[in-house]
Amino acid sequence: MKYTANENRYELMKYRRCGRSGLKLPEISLGLWHNFGGVDCYETGRETVLAAFDAGVCHFDLANNYGPPPGSAEITFGRILKENLLPYRDEIIISTKAGYGMWQGPYGEWGSRKYLFASLEASLKRMSIDYTDIFYSHRPDPDTPIEETMGALADIVRQGKALYTGISNYNPQQTAKAISALRGFGVPCLIHQASYSMLNRWIEDGLLDVLEKEGTGCICFSPLAQGLLTGRYLDGAIPEGSRASKGVFLKSSAITPQLLKNLNALNTIAKQGGRTLSSLAISWILRDSRNTSVLIGASSSAQLKENLCALSQPPLSDEELGKIEEILKTN
Ligand code: NDP
Numbered sequence: 001m002k003y004t005a006n007e008n009r010y011e012l013m014k015y016r017r018c019g020r021s022g023l024k025l026p027e028i029s030l031g032l033w034h035n036f037g038g039v040d041c042y043e044t045g046r047e048t049v050l051a052a053f054d055a056g057v058c059h060f061d062l063a064n065n066y067g068p069p070p071g072s073a074e075i076t077f078g079r080i081l082k083e084n085l086l087p088y089r090d091e092i093i094i095s096t097k098a099g100y101g102m103w104q105g106p107y108g109e110w111g112s113r114k115y116l117f118a119s120l121e122a123s124l125k126r127m128s129i130d131y132t133d134i135f136y137s138h139r140p141d142p143d144t145p146i147e148e149t150m151g152a153l154a155d156i157v158r159q160g161k162a163l164y165t166g167i168s169n170y171n172p173q174q175t176a177k178a179i180s181a182l183r184g185f186g187v188p189c190l191i192h193q194a195s196y197s198m199l200n201r202w203i204e205d206g207l208l209d210v211l212e213k214e215g216t217g218c219i220c221f222s223p224l225a226q227g228l229l230t231g232r233y234l235d236g237a238i239p240e241g242s243r244a245s246k247g248v249f250l251k252s253s254a255i256t257p258q259l260l261k262n263l264n265a266l267n268t269i270a271k272q273g274g275r276t277l278s279s280l281a282i283s284w285i286l287r288d289s290r291n292t293s294v295l296i297g298a299s300s301s302a303q304l305k306e307n308l309c310a311l312s313q314p315p316l317s318d319e320e321l322g323k324i325e326e327i328l329k330t331n
């Protein structure tokens with residue numbers, strides 16, 4: 001399929017500077033954790049990625065283990081790149097990560113230099129690219145000295161295999177240590193990838209302060225709480241094929257009567273402002289300028305487009321924010 005990107009794509013998106021770096025990221029980025037594996041429909045994945053790029057979403061987030069099977073999301077993305085997006089490579093920020101289990105034995109997970117180098121090499125091969133734009137340590141390793149993990153990330157950047165580096169799932173103390181170790185190696189920590197949504201506010205408790213002080217950006221993953229903060233479950237039913245129906249990462253038992261009550265109350269606020277629940281959830285994250293980008297997932301281009309509507313709506317008013325706070329107090 002011959003593809004030519006929408007000429008107006010950069011007018012549709014806003015870009016935020018990532019911490020105190022020179023890199024800007026789109027306010028909404030697309031993650032390929034689910035829906036882009038070898039078991040998923042390639043055409044649906046391609047349509048979603050191209051619809052994203054056409055809307056100015058120029059940042060795509062991967063990890064070594066995304067699939068299933070692990071590694072296959074990188075293969076899918078590499079194919080979309082080769083077939084459609086290669087002429088635009090210089091306009092695209094690709095990130096990948098290593099940290100979770102990828103292969104057997106002591107060098108197949110966590111944060112050793114041995115694992116990080118081998119994993120990135122394999123990721124580059126799967127995507128058929130020479131470099132990744134951002135390479136992350138996917139989770140802190142309690143047993144490997146932080147200097148080893150950060151030293152490996154710094155060397156990867158120096159070798160040009162990644163242009164920038166970041167960390168994910170580090171708590172505020174671990175984050176401060178990692179940033180300081182990286183700085184010691186002469187490489188800034190570009191970004192932290194952390195879970196954050198109206199239903200999961202842990203980063204407000206110290207992490208955002210550390211990142212702001214250090215000039216590191218923040219990209220928020222699972223901003224829609226894996227689909228809970230969308231219209232998907234509002235009537236209490238679990239639609240076939242939805243993430244909750246698969247019961248692995250999102251369990252139907254998480255959808256309690258109290259949660260449903262809150263989701264519906266949030267949906268009422270959304271509707272009163274002419275929004276959908278998903279766009280309310282995204283705008284709520286963007287209310288804080290320390291959040292560089294909202295990293296959504298989507299199982300179709302229709303979902304993606306609904307979520308992108310957040311960008312054409314006005315910021316949440318103080319009144320809306322106040323009402324949301326009241327609802328979130330009850331859980
Ligand atoms: P979201 O919270 O955005 O959830 C996405 C899911 O919600 C979709 O796959 C879909 O699920 C549902 N959904 C999205 N939009 C709509 C809509 N408009 N209407 C109805 N349902 C909708 O994010 P993810 O949990 O997918 O995470 C996003 C990205 O963050 C990942 O791809 C990955 O890149 C990154 N991430 C990073 C982690 C880390 O440790 N660093 C961990 C987890 C994620 P469905 O249709 O299947 O029901």
